[in-house]
Amino acid sequence: MTRLALILALLAGAGAVTAQDAGQAAREAARALEQAAVLLDEADSARDRVAALTRTVRAFEDGLSAMRDGLRKAAIRETELARKLATQETEVAQLLGVLSALGGQAQPTTLLHPQGPLGMARSGMLVASVTPALADRARALRADLDEVTALRQLQENAAETLQDGLASVQDARTTLSQAIADRGALPVRFTEDPVRTAILIAGTETLDAFASGLSQIAEDEAPQNLPRIQDRKGTLPLPSSGVILRRANEADAAGVKRPGIVLATGPQALVVTPTAATVRYSGPLLDYGLVTILEPQANLLIVLAGMDQTFGEAGQVLPEGSPVGLMGGTPEAVTEILSPSGERGGAGRTETLYIEVREGDRTVDPLTWFAPSQ
Known part of the structure; x- marks a missing residue:
């Protein structure tokens, strides 16, 4: 098991540390890492x-995301417990004093009571009824302290x-980038005409106009032979792991x-094809940065824009889940991921992919x- 998979397993098992969904995500990420290692x-x-x-x-991306979320929840939980214990400091001191007195040997003076034997009996009954509650309170406090210790240890071990x-x-x-370069030729549906492509780009001002003229850049195009995906409508996986920042027409x-x-x-x-598709275009376009346009079936186009690096060439037929690009940005530092304020900027999600x-x-x-x- 990799170190990352191990720490994910620890996060998944820390029921008091993380919410149920975070634990499930950690478990799935750890399994995915192990399966990917076997396939490799x-x-x-x-x-x-x-x-x-x-x-x-x-799998690494999902694992690091699950780890980030779990550690952020752990840090928040530790802060909550620290504040809780700080506000109960006086109560804890009194509780420890009472428990210490109850746990000591009875002195002769403890058998005396101002109201005589009857008062002593009543006091004994009161102490007997309070002692279990005091013991339960002590156990709860001890559990909180143990959890704080475990949380701190988890975060210290997570950095490396x-x-x-x-x-x-x-x-x-x-x-992966090198392996893509070495994988050899892929099935090709058509050959791109670079002159027509350049003319089309120069003559269009909108993505809409460019998409409408895509057929002009293809030469010797073969019939579409990919399976139809109409029955998968509404279930396709997103091309990259992330959070929807803006919906259509927002x-x-x-x-x-x-x-x-x-x-x-x-x-x-990493950005991948959500389904098997033909690459209709791949390259810079207008103000969208690097763009890949996929055609899973006739009269259906998926536009992916905003990548820093693209893979694949126009005309190639890609299997489902094939890499088509990488987003830009600088990798996060460990201190940023371990920060309890990880929600700023979308918990480390600093890049935007337009779909x-x-x-x-x-x-x-x-x-x-x-x-x-x-």
């Missing part, structure tokens, strides 16, 4: 290696593991509305195709 060991061909490395990178995990995922991304800070959704991702996050879906000549809400819970 068994990969024979270059294409198998690309697929295994893709799963490895995504996080550093290893961040280095490992970066190595996996680099290895205005941004400048008041601009776009028909697609904006997904907040982590720095250098647009077109059916024929019209744009549709991407969430009619993608599962919003992803």
